[in-house]
Amino acid sequence: MKLQKILDRFLRLHPKEIDLSLDRINKLLTKLDNPQNQLDNVITVVGTNGKYSTIQAMRSFYVESGLKCNLYLSPHIQKINERFIYDNNEISDNNLTQLLEEVENINNGDPITYFEILTAAFIKGCVKYKNNITLVEAGLFHNFDATNVFKKNLASVISIIHKDHLEWLPENDRTIDRIIFEKTSKLLNSNIIIAEQHTQQIIDKIEKSIEKNQSNKIFYKRDYNYSLSENNFFYYEDKYGGLKLPCVNLAQSEISNIAVAIATVRSLEQFKVNDEHIKNGITKIKNVARLQEIKDGKLKQIAKNNTILLDGAHNEIAALSLSKHIKKNYGHKKVFMCLAMMANKSHKSYVSYFKDVVESITTLNIIGQKNAISKEDLKSIVDQLQIKSSTSNSIVDAINSISDKEKNALILITGSLYFCGEVLNMN
Numbered sequence: 001m002k003l004q005k006i007l008d009r010f011l012r013l014h015p016k017e018i019d020l021s022l023d024r025i026n027k028l029l030t031k032l033d034n035p036q037n038q039l040d041n042v043i044t045v046v047g048t049n050g051k052y053s054t055i056q057a058m059r060s061f062y063v064e065s066g067l068k069c070n071l072y073l074s075p076h077i078q079k080i081n082e083r084f085i086y087d088n089n090e091i092s093d094n095n096l097t098q099l100l101e102e103v104e105n106i107n108n109g110d111p112i113t114y115f116e117i118l119t120a121a122f123i124k125g126c127v128k129y130k131n132n133i134t135l136v137e138a139g140l141f142h143n144f145d146a147t148n149v150f151k152k153n154l155a156s157v158i159s160i161i162h163k164d165h166l167e168w169l170p171e172n173d174r175t176i177d178r179i180i181f182e183k184t185s186k187l188l189n190s191n192i193i194i195a196e197q198h199t200q201q202i203i204d205k206i207e208k209s210i211e212k213n214q215s216n217k218i219f220y221k222r223d224y225n226y227s228l229s230e231n232n233f234f235y236y237e238d239k240y241g242g243l244k245l246p247c248v249n250l251a252q253s254e255i256s257n258i259a260v261a262i263a264t265v266r267s268l269e270q271f272k273v274n275d276e277h278i279k280n281g282i283t284k285i286k287n288v289a290r291l292q293e294i295k296d297g298k299l300k301q302i303a304k305n306n307t308i309l310l311d312g313a314h315n316e317i318a319a320l321s322l323s324k325h326i327k328k329n330y331g332h333k334k335v336f337m338c339l340a341m342m343a344n345k346s347h348k349s350y351v352s353y354f355k356d357v358v359e360s361i362t363t364l365n366i367i368g369q370k371n372a373i374s375k376e377d378l379k380s381i382v383d384q385l386q387i388k389s390s391t392s393n394s395i396v397d398a399i400n401s402i403s404d405k406e407k408n409a410l411i412l413i414t415g416s417l418y419f420c421g422e423v424l425n426m427n
Contacts, residue, residue, distance in 0.1 A: 003097045006104060006391060007114075014113045020144035024112040028120045029149060031106045033143040035124045036149045039134055043264065044147060046138040046183045047159030049318055050195065050257040053287055054159050055135045060281040062133055063088055065273045071332040072122045072147070074115065076222075077288050077312075077421040084122055086129050099125050104419035115139055119146040133271070141182035148186060156215070157264055158184060159257065161202060162317045177205060184209045191267055195260035196220040198317060216267070224263040226255060240266050243275055244281055251291060251325035253318075258282060263423045289420035291325065297427035302399045307333070311422070312417035314341065316349045322414065323353040334409040336402045338395060340364040340419040343373040347381045350415075358412070360388035362398045366419045395423050 014024075028031045029036055041346040043058065045051045052073060059069050071085035084091040084099075091099070103121040112120075119139075126134055133154075161180055184206055192215040197203045203219070210217065218224065224238035228247070234255050236243045243262070247255055265273040294308035307330075325354050326335060338359045341347060350363070364378045366372035375391040382389040392398035395413065402411055413423055 003080070003093055003100070006097065006100045009104065009393040010100075010114050010117050013107075013109070013117065014111045016113065018115070018140060019113055020141060020349055022144055022146070022148065024110070025116040025120055025146045025149060027110065027332070027408060028107050028112060028117065029104070029123070032103065032120060032124050035127045038127050038151065039123070040128050040152065040154075041131070041133045042136060042150050042153040042190075043133065043155045043157065044136045044138055044142075044153055045157040045159055046142045046187070047157075047195070048161050048163075048179070048183075049315070050159035050253065050260075051137045053254055053257040053290055054157060054195070054261050055137055055286075056266075056285050056287055057258045057281070058265055059085075059088075060285045061265045061273050061278055062260065062271065064281040064284065065271065065277040067271060068129065068132045070126050070129055070132050072119070072134070072136045074118075074137055074139060075417055077417060078424050080118075082288075083118060084125060086125060087132060091125070096147065113146075116146040118414060119149075122150070138183075138341050141179075142184070143182045143186050150188065152189050154268055155193060155262060155264055156187040158187075158192065158194045158206060159260065159315065160195055160197060161206065162198060162315070176202065180205050180209050187213055187215070189206055189214045191216045191218065191264075193260055193264045193267065194220060195220045211253050218263055218267055220256075220260065220263075224257045224259065228252070236262055238263060238266060241275075243278060245279060249291070249329060251321055253321040254287070254291065258285070264299070289417055289424065294427060299395065299399055299423070299427045302396060302403060304403050306399075306403055306411050308333070308399070308407045308411045310420050311412070311414045312348075312420045313414050314345060314416050316346055316353070319350045319353040323357050326354075326357050326410070326412065328352065330410045334359050334406060336406065336409055336411050337361045337362075337412045338364060338392070338398045338411065339378065339415045340366045340375070341373050341378060341415040342366070342369065342418070343371050345373075347378060348384065351385055352383055353389070355385055358387065359409075360390065362392050362401070364392055364395060364398060364419070366416055367422055369416075372416070372418070395426055419422050 068087050073083050076082040082088050106240050140148045226236045232248050234247045289312040292310045335358045361382045363375040365375045379389050
């Protein structure tokens with residue numbers, strides 16, 4: 001209760017949820033004695049999709065090698081503590097309350113956004129574990145994002161980039177070029193590792209954006225590569241040699257994220273991550289709400305013999321990847337989608353990727369999210385694509401309705417990480 005009261009007060013410190021600027025966080029970090037300058041082992045991941053999965057893969061490799069990590073993740077799925085990982089462990093309620101109270105007192109009521117003050121608090125908390133590797137998931141855009149406050153780092157990873165969150169850009173400049181500029185033009189001089197992109201054009205644009213950056217640059221295909229096998233393995237290769245790695249039930253996008261994570265940890269030779277660490281680490285990657293099968297709990301009991309798959313895909317590129325994964329791995333099952341989304345997404349394009357995949361779509365509201373599209377409006381969009389649809393008042397009702405009629409089907413819950421968090425808490 002005390003922790004929630006602090007978070008509620010944070011929400012009242014600034015009238016906007018997002019206000020892209022570094023002024024406020026830099027002011028607060030100065031009051032905190034600039035903890036960001038005490039951290040040497042920072043790896044920042046920027047991009048549109050795949051940041052979380054890339055960080056979780058790197059974390060798994062480093063932990064397997066005996067190293068300790070701090071992680072800053074956003075958004076959280078079920079509880080705020082997920083954003084604050086220190087020494088390989090999620091922070092406790094008591095320790096998080098103490099940390100946030102201290103930062104709140106030092107901030108002394110100055111205007112600052114919710115994400116900015118949480119970021120400052122995370123960085124301050126890292127000082128106690130400053131010899132650990134700190135893995136930071138950048139927020140909306142990097143140039144004026146609260147995570148862009150470090151003066152040095154080990155590496156910057158560029159994950160998949162595409163058009164999303166366009167409403168935060170000027171109306172006359174909502175282009176992939178502007179997004180690439182915002183995410184890459186102010187990366188630090190150290191190492192830059194570039195993930196597989198959806199087009200060569202995007203790779204070319206990234207390369208041009210960082211051409212004056214003096215970092216060591218590692219590009220997918222040019223410096224590392226992977227290939228898929230038919231027997232639940234994939235092959236990774238770079239200048240350090242090749243690896244045969246398990247990929248049971250992984251989507252290609254996840255394999256791509258793992259590949260750039262491998263390229264990153266191998267390029268940072270001082271940390272001695274070997275082949276066995278990577279092979280073992282892949283089997284221990286923890287991805288919440290990313291192709292997560294619900295195998296027990298309240299919802300699984302309701303679903304009976306049906307499979308429940310939870311995935312936070314919330315934009316067009318993620319929808320494309322998810323639809324391909326469903327076709328490949330669940331093509332033998334009937335697929336019923338439970339869908340809820342935020343209002344600022346390309347809903348029709350998103351849903352169109354599932355037109356030939358799903359039997360029907362049940363639309364729902366996201367509880368407590370004022371910026372979510374209503375289930376009625378979302379259903380109307382589904383209807384335009386001539387997909388069978390319905391609305392439901394809750395995920396429990398939706399799963400009940402499907403399971404009363406179907407056996408051995410796939411129930412796909414998707415559209416928003418916020419929705420996934422709601423579902424996991426319900427479960």
